[in-house]
Amino acid sequence: MILKRKIYNKLLEWKNECVGTKALLIEGARRIGKSTICEYFAKKEYKSYIIIDFAKKNKQIEEYFEKYLDDLDTLFMFLQVHYGVKFYERQTLIIFDEVQMFPLARASIKYLVKDGRYDYLETGSLISIRENVKDIVIPSEERSINMYPLDFEEFCVALGEENLFEYIKNCYTQKKALEKNLHERAMLVFKQYMLVGGMPKPVISFIENSKDFTIADKEKRDILKLYRNDIMKINSNYREKVISIFDQLPGILSQHEKRVVFNKIEEKSYALQYEETFFWLADSMVCNECFMCSDPNVGLAINEIRSYIKCYMSDTGLLVSLAFSENELMEHEVYKQILLGKLNMNKGMLYENVIAQMLKSNGHKLYFYTSYNKEKHRNDIEIDFLISNNSKLNYMISPIEVKSGKRYTIKSMSKFIEKYKERINMAYIIHPKNLRFEDNILYIPPYMTIFISK
Template sequence: MKRKIYQDLLNWKQHKKGTTALLIEGARRIGKSYIVETFAQNEYESYILIDFSKVSPQVIEFFSLYLDDLNTLFLNLEVYFRTRLYPRPSPDAEARSLIIFDEIQFCPCARATIKHLVKDHRFDYIETGSLISIKENVQDIMLPSEEHSIEMYPMDFEEFLWALGDEMLMPYLKNQLQKQKPTGNFHRKAMDYFRQYLIVGGMPQAVLQYVKTRNFKEVDEIKRDIISLYSNDIRKYAQKQAIKASAIFEEIPGQLQKHEKKFTLASLNKNARSRDYAEAFFWLSDAKIINCCYNATAPNIGLRLNEERSTLKCYMGDTGLLVSMAFDERAIVSEDLYRKLMFGKLEINEGMLIENIVAQMLKSSGHRLYFYSKSSRIDSNDRMEIDFLISKASTTNRHNICPIEVKSGKNYTLTSLKKLMTKYSNYLSTAYVLHDGDLKIDEDGIVYLPLYMTPFL
């Protein structure tokens, strides 16, 4: 399936020309290995893929025995994998052969060799993995400065449309946004697609099954397998944080269904403190299983400088997985429930799913996640709760922050958003409301965007 990250790989190959290795980080089952091998097949004369999750100990030994004799190292790799490697014809030329270090977290010593391999400059190198930066995977090695790191996410909404065979809708929607015009007759079509994306999510296996069958039940079985894989990974690799990380992971749907979506540690343990669970949250975030959204104490430039890490919201990295976690009374989500989700007829509050998918889309578009929350017993004008804050692409002296409110129903108020606009007018750029209606702009300058336009922000 077509993925946008392919262009990033191509840019790296053409512009870096072997001066760095490429490190691709991401959650399990999002298609890292698939896209890298597809890239290797299309863009190189030959490649070797070393999957460190299952490779022979003999191959791992090559990297410790022959680091000072790269000729022998490459010869051994060629013989073992029965693949000829072609050296780069000149220092400024693009490489002819690629060596892929797949699941590199299982072999830190191989990652440590990147410095020497890049300096040798014969071939290109791509590393993939998850849990790359946790202490257990880096404590005994010197991290190579010759790595260029990029993050990979589940399939975004446009990639989902590509998988369904529609490559024209998103450019049309983007054009309508630029002209600030409603989508009109195409709004319902776009919302139908969006709801399918909400249910299926962006895990490539699940999307592929949906493309083949259009059967939500079969898709759900795949998603449950991925959830089980994540649960097992937490128990196996989180070590001292395993119990706490598992508790957080299992609690996510319950936390998000609350009106106040900030994660309440007391639900895990009445004596829990944020400092006790900080490493567990970091582990899940580093594994790309969750997306943490932190409270910014002021909606001004430099949101990270105002970050309050003790107050956070915890979203699932993929909303399709959240759907399968949230509705698991019979282990399989029924077709009837999926139909209700498709047509917005679910009896429960859909806000948890809508807010989660907005967080997912903002994250995959390159935004760090922040919200704004302030309470006051003295002045009601100081009591505000804003779902998300994002920074403009270019920084100016004033008006840098865009507040975002996410609305899942037809009847809602914008009390907090209007309070924020009044109090912090010098800090704020465009204010957005993401809803299931069409594009419009009201007399206060608030831009109402359909949910499917979130990736354009």
């Protein structure tokens, strides 16, 4: 089963616009589907192609690059013979898979693109980690894009729910509520998305096995094991800190504030000690960082406080499998309770994580906001997410609060709007109920988060 991915259109844009002037690097977490989409694209759009998988550490292939970068005719001859594939000028795609495993190949892009005979795609994770860029010059002939887990639209398409998605989209555009039964159906699809996630293999297993959550869960646990093995390969003294944060993510996100409190992880520890830890988790795209913004004005990044951080799992389906053991999922009927909207434990954690995931895949940088009241000795304003329109002339922000239950208050949102009303583009409450617009706040169900664009 080949999943329809939106990134295919970006690959087409690159092919049509760059015409031999730039390689394209696709960055994404492991098992996100980078290699699959590249090969599918190559089969559809080129006369021939090869995939060089640098994760396999083929010494002969590496030797070709080391010896013949100054003699590209000979390099291409050896590659054609090795893979048994004939190259055609301007009609052959060469794919460097997991290029971070052999930095020289990435550096060679400068010369290969300049040569101009063929097109080049690169895929990679941990692209910016020091050991993967050591002693190489990052080629200016390289353009990069990020690849994320399937978004809600792609999940709907995979499930054959295209018509439902188009209806949801029309309702959002017109700012009108869905018909009651269709809202309930959309929520059911969304809950499946939250439980299964957007990693391709679990999604395919879920669909091909009559929507069996347990089979999808096995695939997710294989991915989590792979991530943990990657962490154990970190050749640096922050490895144990990465493992610690990774293992404790469900516990951290199940707390009320959901931000990382460092001295709870390790006594007397502080944020600066974990700087490389979060860089690794973010660069590997295993996690999505969300920093506190102290003053939502002009540019959110200008006022970010990196010692106050929330760390979300990049895929909520993986978070479900990380949070519960296989036995817990079955014994506590987690799937059934979430589908029926009856799971109180950790529901807020899952909802907030999936909203972070959806915002991130839409290209938003994630920030949150809190305001501490000294008289009351507590936070009196807590906003889950702040996003901006990124306009340089008319900069505006949008506060977002996530409500997992149907009963809630909006005290924080009301105070925030009053305090920063001149800066606000649109305020959002994301809740399980239908769409409505009231007192300058747009209330939307979680499946409409995908339409909160830049």
